[in-house]
């Protein structure tokens with residue numbers, strides 16, 4: 550039996566429509582336009598794609614987009630000065646510093662210099678702490694997008710066994726927090742996990758965020774489970790071409806799973822939609838306005 554495809558591209562378009570509605574109202578009723586500043590240091594090709602689609606979709610939602618491209622050898626002092634300027638700018642409601650940063654920059658220091666109220670990635674220690682203690686925060690975009698897809702498909706996730714493959718600060722850990730918040734029984738697996746296939750086979754919900762092309766085969770998937778593939782890996786497709794694949798082997802996993810997200814067209818578009826949603830939420834909070842209930846979880 551073939552799995553249901555969880556169409557992140559279509560779902561993300563709906564989220565962006567909701568965002569655009571709120572943005573139009575903010576402009577009409579309050580004369581405020583949400584603004585998102587993206588800071589890109591150096592020329593990471595994967596980041597370029599993300600930054601490009603983000604800029605386009607920000608404009609389409611009626612929001613202001615500010616791009617700051619800095620040389621790969623930019624000093625930490627110059628980067629911190631730019632962030633201080635964006636923190637102080639009332640037109641900027643969201644700030645995203647594209648990761649990974651070049652090695653000479655301390656990414657923890659840089660991220661923690663962002664005003665937590667403008668930290669639309671949800672990576673600042675203050676937002677991480679708020680999320681971990683179940684308080685209102687900025688929720689990281691990729692895990693937020695995954696949770697939206699899961700809730701839409703399942704309704705309640707209560708009591709389900711969830712396995713998160715990967716323990717990064719940007720995907721694995723916040724994903725596990727959100728699933729725990731929805732009363733899943735959560736296991737976080739990583740490169741030192743013993744008997745990974747067996748751990749994965751216990752999952753009703755399997756979230757793969759490892760960054761290894763097609764690492765998860767179908768026989769690691771419990772029949773009927775929901776597979777959320779966060780991986781974005783560009784691989785050689787021969788004849789000088791490349792293609793995007795996830796961390797799961799889609800062909801075999803979709804034979805066994807009950808539902809699965811494709812790559813591309815799954816989690817990726819949801820991440821960008823949630824970034825716009827978080828920026829709109831941040832804008833409402835900054836202006837003392839009620840924040841939209843349909844932009845978060």
Ligand SMILES: NC(=O)C1=CN([C@@H]2O[C@H](COP(=O)(O)OP(=O)(O)OC[C@H]3O[C@@H](n4cnc5c(N)ncnc54)[C@H](OP(=O)(O)O)[C@@H]3O)[C@@H](O)[C@H]2O)C=CC1
Pocket residue numbers: 691714715716717718719720721738739740741745758759760761779780781782816817818820
């Ligand atoms: N769709 C989207 O919007 C986004 C997609 N991504 C994609 O998601 C993937 C993961 O990203 P990110 O979390 O930043 O990656 P990181 O490299 O920061 O983390 C990868 C995690 O996977 C674990 N891991 C690596 N190899 C193995 C293995 N062989 N077996 C078990 N665990 C392993 C690592 O374990 P350990 O900690 O032990 O080293 C680590 O915890 C990438 O493909 C990235 O491109 C990322 C962000 C957004």
Ligand SMILES: Nc1nc(=O)c2c([nH]1)NC[C@@H]1CN(c3ccc(C(=O)N[C@@H](CCC(=O)O)C(=O)O)cc3)C=[N+]21
Pocket residue numbers: 595596598599602645646647648649670690691781793812813814815816817818820821
């Ligand atoms: N501070 C920070 N925040 C991030 O959220 C962040 C980051 N840094 N660094 C890089 C990763 C990666 N990431 C992606 C988001 C969307 C797609 C996306 O939309 N992908 C499309 C395909 C795009 C294509 O065709 O290449 C899809 O999956 O359908 C991909 C990757 C966000 N990241």
